[in-house]
Amino acid sequence: MKSLRNEVIKYAKMLNSKKLSALRSGNISIRYKEGFLITPSGAKYSSLKNKDIVFVSLKGEFDEKKGVPSSEWRFHQDIYLNKMDAKAIVHAHSNYATAVSTHGKEIPAFHYMVVIAGGNNIRCAKYETYGTRELSKNIIKALNLRNACLIGNHGQIAYASNLSKAFELAEEVENLSNQYITALKMGKPKILSSKEMNKVLSKAKNYKKG
Numbered sequence: 001m002k003s004l005r006n007e008v009i010k011y012a013k014m015l016n017s018k019k020l021s022a023l024r025s026g027n028i029s030i031r032y033k034e035g036f037l038i039t040p041s042g043a044k045y046s047s048l049k050n051k052d053i054v055f056v057s058l059k060g061e062f063d064e065k066k067g068v069p070s071s072e073w074r075f076h077q078d079i080y081l082n083k084m085d086a087k088a089i090v091h092a093h094s095n096y097a098t099a100v101s102t103h104g105k106e107i108p109a110f111h112y113m114v115v116i117a118g119g120n121n122i123r124c125a126k127y128e129t130y131g132t133r134e135l136s137k138n139i140i141k142a143l144n145l146r147n148a149c150l151i152g153n154h155g156q157i158a159y160a161s162n163l164s165k166a167f168e169l170a171e172e173v174e175n176l177s178n179q180y181i182t183a184l185k186m187g188k189p190k191i192l193s194s195k196e197m198n199k200v201l202s203k204a205k206n207y208k209k210g
C-alpha cells in the first residue's frame with residue numbers, strides 16, 4: 001500500500017510539473033482493495049506526504065481522523081463502481097480541455113487520435129456543482145463506452161488500467177483540446193466520418209492486442 005500511496009503522490013506532483021493542473025486543483029486516485037487511495041482535500045501537491053493519501057471505500061466511507069479525501073471523491077467512487085477496468089483515475093483542470101468544456105461541447109472526430117478516448121468523440125459531461133452526486137451521474141453518462149471525457153465548465157477526467165496510462169490519456173486529451181481550439185480559429189474543421197473512425201478504432205484495438 002505504501003508504494004501505491006507514493007505512486008499517487010508522484011502523479012499528483014506531475015499534475016503540476018506537466019502543467020495539467022496548477023497548485024492543488026485536480027486529483028488522482030488508484031483502486032485499492034475494496035476502495036481507492038485518493039489525494040486529500042485542499043493540500044498543495046508539492047508538499048504531499050505518504051500519510052496524506054486517503055483511503056475511501058467503494059461504499060464512500062473514510063476515517064476522517066486519518067484525513068479528508070478530495071472534495072471530488074464521489075466521481076472517483078462512481079467510476080470504480082461502474083467501470084471494472086478502471087484501476088486509476090486522473091482528473092485535471094488543464095487549460096485547453098477546460099477551455100473547450102466551457103462551451104459544453106464534445107470534441108468531435110477532427111483528428112483520428114480522438115479514438116484514444118474509446119470512440120469517435122470525447123463527450124462533455126453536463127455541468128453540476130463540484131463534488132455532488134449529480135455531477136458524478138453526468139460524468140458516468142459521458143463516459144459510456146469511453147475512458148475519458150470533458151466536464152462542463154470544469155475540466156477533464158481520464159481512467160485506465162494503471163496510473164501511468166491514465167495520466168498519458170489526460171495529457172493526450174489536453175493536447176487534442178489544444179489542437180481543436182487552434183483548428184477552430186481557422187473556421188470549421190473537417191470532421192472524419194464514422195466509417196473512417198471505425199477503421200481507426202479497429203486498428204487501435206488490434207494494436208492493443210499486439
Ligand SMILES: [Zn+2]
Nearest residue numbers: 026072130155
Ligand atoms: Zn475538479
